[in-house]
Structures are given as C-alpha cells and as structure tokens.
Amino acid sequence: RQWRSNATQRRSNLDLGPLSEVAANSFYLAILETFSQVLIPGFSIMLTHKPDWHLALLILTHFVLVLSALCLPLYAARSMNAIFIGVKIVGLWVTVCAGM
Numbered sequence: 001r002q003w004r005s006n007a008t009q010r011r012s013n014l015d016l017g018p019l020s021e022v023a024a025n026s027f028y029l030a031i032l033e034t035f036s037q038v039l040i041p042g043f044s045i046m047l048t049h050k051p052d053w054h055l056a057l058l059i060l061t062h063f064v065l066v067l068s069a070l071c072l073p074l075y076a077a078r079s080m081n082a083i084f085i086g087v088k089i090v091g092l093w094v095t096v097c098a099g100m
Contacts, residue, residue: 066091
C-alpha cells in the first residue's frame with residue numbers, strides 16, 4: 001500500500017506538459033509492463049517445443065497490454081494516449097503476423 005502511495009505521489013508532483021502522466025494509473029501500468037517484460041521472454045524460452053501455446057500466450061499477453069492501455073489512460077494529453085495505444089496495438093499486430 002505504501003509503495004503504491006509513494007509511486008502515485010511521485011508521478012503527481014512531476015509536470016511534463018503533454019507527457020504528464022495520470023498518477024493513479026501509472027502504478028498499475030508500470031506493474032503490468034514489468035510482468036510483460038518478464039513473461040514474453042519467458043514464454044519464448046520455455047515453450048520453444050510447443051509453438052501453438054507459445055503464440056497463444058504471446059497474443060494473450062499483448063492483448064492484455066492493449067486492453068490496459070485502452071482502459072487506463074497513462075498520459076493526461078489525448079494525443080500522447082493515442083500514440084501509447086498505437087504502440088501497444090502494433091505489438092499485438094506484429095505478434096499475430098509472426099504466427100501466420
């Protein structure tokens with residue numbers, strides 16, 4: 001609880017103009033990004049002998065990242081949120097195209 005409170009307070013004290021983050025959402029998105037950065041290479045290493053499972057779990061991970069970007073806006077400016085969501089969608093699209 002204290003960790004989340006400190007992270008939220010730190011984000012709310014920083015003013016970066018259009019790059020200012022929504023403090024309440026930045027903590028949860030940082031945790032989700034960290035988990036995805038661990039899971040995606042982990043799936044690639046552990047599931048080399050099961051390509052169908054590997055692809056399905058990668059698509060699921062990227063889909064969760066896209067949904068979180070849509071539901072929890074990270075940036076205060078709408079233009080920055082559009083770019084952030086676009087980057088997540090490109091990651092999902094690349095994963096789907098790699099499986100074809």
